Every structure is written in structure tokens, then in C-alpha cells.
Amino acid sequence: MPRLPAPHAEQPTRKRRTHTKSRKGCGNCKLRQIKCDERKPTCKNCHRFGVLCNYGQQAIPGEGILQVAMNGPCQMGILPSPSAKISVLGALNAALRREPYLDNQNPILQLTNGDLDILTRFQFRTTPTLATTGSQDLYQREAIRLACLHPFFMHLALGITLT
Known part of the structure; x- marks a missing residue:
């Protein structure tokens, strides 16, 4: 009779691809919760929507x-x-x-x-x-x-x- 594998047998774990998370995006992208490309002086999203990019202004x-x-x-x-x-x-x-x-x-x-x-x-x-x-x-x-x-x-x- 063939043996069935144990339900909790060790299987190779899948690893997620790593990425870096930026916290330096412009205020408009943060407000709209979208990814900012952090281009200066105007990011792509702000340019596309025709708004003033407030990237880097403190x-x-x-x-x-x-x-x-x-x-x-x-x-x-x-x-x-x-x-x-x-x-x-x-x-x-x-x-x-x-x-x-x-x-x-x-x-x-x-x-x-x-x-x-x-x-x-x-x-x-x-x-x-x-x-x-x-x-x-x-x-x-x-x-x-x-x-x-x-x-x-x-x-x-x-x-x-x-x-």
C-alpha cells in the first residue's frame, strides 16, 4: 500500500520578490494614495492631472x-x-x-x-x-x-x- 505524504510535510517556501517602499512621494500622490515616481520638479501624476506638484516642500x-x-x-x-x-x-x-x-x-x-x-x-x-x-x-x-x-x-x- 502506497504511503500518503503527511499533511504538514515540508514543502519549499515561495519567496516574494523584494521591493523598496518610498515615503518621499509628493503630497498630491500621498493624498490620492497612488504611487509617485518622485520626478522633480513635477511628478508624472501631477503633470498628467495638471496640478501643482508639492514634492519636497516642507x-x-x-x-x-x-x-x-x-x-x-x-x-x-x-x-x-x-x-x-x-x-x-x-x-x-x-x-x-x-x-x-x-x-x-x-x-x-x-x-x-x-x-x-x-x-x-x-x-x-x-x-x-x-x-x-x-x-x-x-x-x-x-x-x-x-x-x-x-x-x-x-x-x-x-x-x-x-x-
């Missing part, structure tokens, strides 16, 4: 950085320091009026100094409660950028912070 809390493209939407890293409020309000209000479907004579939203304080609180206090520990920095940058791009999101950011 925002330092307390140091305000505001980048406004004259012919494009507002790109914002973090809100500026309080000493630059007047110029920042002008840039934010201009960016919010740049929506193509809006009538420039009747803007949906006109920001004030108080609104800028609320946005700062939204960025540094509210967004960390919405994100996971690993994605808080990304949420802090992208939430303000999206609020600058879309008036409805600016209303949402101001409203959720006040409640």
Missing part, C-alpha cells in the same frame, strides 16, 4: 508661505504670520473671485481679519482632528489650498471651526 509652522499664481488658482502651504494679514486678505479674496462661474461684482465671500484668524485656527486645530496621525501635515496644507480654490470649501472651513 511647511514649517509659524513661518507663513503664500504662493498666488497670477494666472491660476491660489496655491497655499500654510497661513501667513499675523503681520502680513492685509496682503494675505487681498490675495485670498482675489483668489476666491477668480472662479469662472462667479460674477466678480458680487463675490460670494469677502474675508476679514477675523476670518483669517478663524482659518488659522482651522488649519492648526481643526484639521488635526480630521486626519490620522500620519496625514496631519498633508491635511493642514491641502485643506487651506482647497479652501482658497473653492468658496464652498472656504464656507465649510469657517463654519466647522466656529461650531
